[in-house]
Amino acid sequence: MRLLTALAHSILIAAAPVVWGFSTLSISGRQNSPTTTICRLAVAVPLHEGAPFTNEESKKRHKPLLNEDLWVRTLDYEGFGREVSALGKELALQSGDDDVAHLEKIVSWRNVAAIVGIVSMGMTPNPITIIALSTWTFASWTMLAHHTCHGGYNRIDAGEFHSRGFALGSVGQRVRDWCDWMLPEAWNIEHNRLHHYRLNEKNDPDLVQRNLAFLRQAQLPMLAKYVVLAALFPVWKWYYYAPNTFKELEINRLNREGKSLPLLFEPEAAITIGSLLCPQTASEHALRDIMKPMDFFVRVLSPFLASRFIILPAPLLLIPTVGPTLYAHAIVNLILAELVTNVHSFVTIVTNHAGKDLYTFDDAVKPKTPSFYVRQVVGSANFVTGNDLNDFFHGWLNYQIEHHVWPDLSMRQYQIGAPRLKDICLKYGVPYVQETIWERLRKTTDIMVGKATMRSFPTEYEAAKDKSGKDGLTWKSSNGAIEED
Numbered sequence: 001m002r003l004l005t006a007l008a009h010s011i012l013i014a015a016a017p018v019v020w021g022f023s024t025l026s027i028s029g030r031q032n033s034p035t036t037t038i039c040r041l042a043v044a045v046p047l048h049e050g051a052p053f054t055n056e057e058s059k060k061r062h063k064p065l066l067n068e069d070l071w072v073r074t075l076d077y078e079g080f081g082r083e084v085s086a087l088g089k090e091l092a093l094q095s096g097d098d099d100v101a102h103l104e105k106i107v108s109w110r111n112v113a114a115i116v117g118i119v120s121m122g123m124t125p126n127p128i129t130i131i132a133l134s135t136w137t138f139a140s141w142t143m144l145a146h147h148t149c150h151g152g153y154n155r156i157d158a159g160e161f162h163s164r165g166f167a168l169g170s171v172g173q174r175v176r177d178w179c180d181w182m183l184p185e186a187w188n189i190e191h192n193r194l195h196h197y198r199l200n201e202k203n204d205p206d207l208v209q210r211n212l213a214f215l216r217q218a219q220l221p222m223l224a225k226y227v228v229l230a231a232l233f234p235v236w237k238w239y240y241y242a243p244n245t246f247k248e249l250e251i252n253r254l255n256r257e258g259k260s261l262p263l264l265f266e267p268e269a270a271i272t273i274g275s276l277l278c279p280q281t282a283s284e285h286a287l288r289d290i291m292k293p294m295d296f297f298v299r300v301l302s303p304f305l306a307s308r309f310i311i312l313p314a315p316l317l318l319i320p321t322v323g324p325t326l327y328a329h330a331i332v333n334l335i336l337a338e339l340v341t342n343v344h345s346f347v348t349i350v351t352n353h354a355g356k357d358l359y360t361f362d363d364a365v366k367p368k369t370p371s372f373y374v375r376q377v378v379g380s381a382n383f384v385t386g387n388d389l390n391d392f393f394h395g396w397l398n399y400q401i402e403h404h405v406w407p408d409l410s411m412r413q414y415q416i417g418a419p420r421l422k423d424i425c426l427k428y429g430v431p432y433v434q435e436t437i438w439e440r441l442r443k444t445t446d447i448m449v450g451k452a453t454m455r456s457f458p459t460e461y462e463a464a465k466d467k468s469g470k471d472g473l474t475w476k477s478s479n480g481a482i483e484e485d
Helices: 002-014 055-061 067-072 077-093 097-120 127-149 171-177 184-197 213-217 222-256 273-277 282-287 293-311 314-318 323-352 370-378 388-393 397-405 411-428 437-449
Strands: none
Touching: 077 370, 077 411, 097 127, 097 323, 097 388, 097 411, 127 184, 127 323, 171 293, 184 222, 213 222, 213 437, 222 273, 222 293, 222 323, 222 437, 273 282, 273 293, 293 323, 314 323, 323 397, 323 437, 370 397, 388 397, 397 411
């Protein structure tokens, strides 16, 4: 607590752009929910007749349901699961040349942004250059790398956009396909595996409510809490996300090698560059036995740092007389674009799975089961959807429900499937949350600062056959879609 108080004090006094004292911090990412009543009304629910429950299970089934959870009592899990699964298979089978053409269009839009930004980066810092460079980075991650790493184009001939090998294996491949602050191999583990298949559980590394517990519980003025968040927005990818994804990769490596984690290490605790360089807790000190700071900086951060901020603008120095000035302009434009793209990605990614109208879960379920499909819907939120331009600037993260239900579809298939999945949810009474990105940002920040709390899902209503056990799932590789393992 002394550390947090000192941190808030230093931010308020110096307005520092980086919050070095964070020790646990997370980011992760629909028309209004049919369940809009928020009141804490408890309703006794009778045991289903003929259910073969033990006494302990009967007690669980008798737990009162909150008013907003009553839909769970009458949900036809099997019927819902069948229809969602059938729709997913239909969308996957109809992927083809139109999806490739659509991907090529999105790639061309990304490339236009890159060309405009690179050609003009030597100019006096200006909004056009900054937005173009920011959009280049944003689109490369949220649309191209994201869906490729999930295997969204593995079923069709989309050239290099295949999960096996995309940005993997070497620095050169990473720079060519997708170079950002995160190591692609690490992101595939943290995001494709843990986040997607342990959504909003304790083992979800992007569980905002848990990872921001220090801020939620801090005895600070509300204004100070918002200052902390404002300081995080422009730097979150390299400050939080890059080290946290690398931590998950290293944990995965130790598990595969049959080695035990350090005794005092807490694997679910999110880390930051601050906790890596200046450990405060026993768990953070034990972190050094899992990942070394120098290894992290060399393998994870340095390729993007060098290629984007040193090598890319370097040719400007060869221009006689004005070269140093153009180079200085480029550095400023690149840094400002980096701050902007961090804010853009924070707003579109972190807000997908946090809010008082979304659920957390206390255990794990198997993929592609009825319970899995329900969790992905009620643990996620969509933004406004509808056309390529709108979807492009949302990073296709406005189809987050569909993406979590079927992680390995193309961008175009999410557009096609969204209204049909929404209709299925309406038919079965499953809350489907879709709101503007600004409303989701408000609800997410309410969770972060402790003004609101997410719902706790009554997991005792899920079928025992859908449960995956306390350890969840394990995988052999990090190449993308779960079917590949």
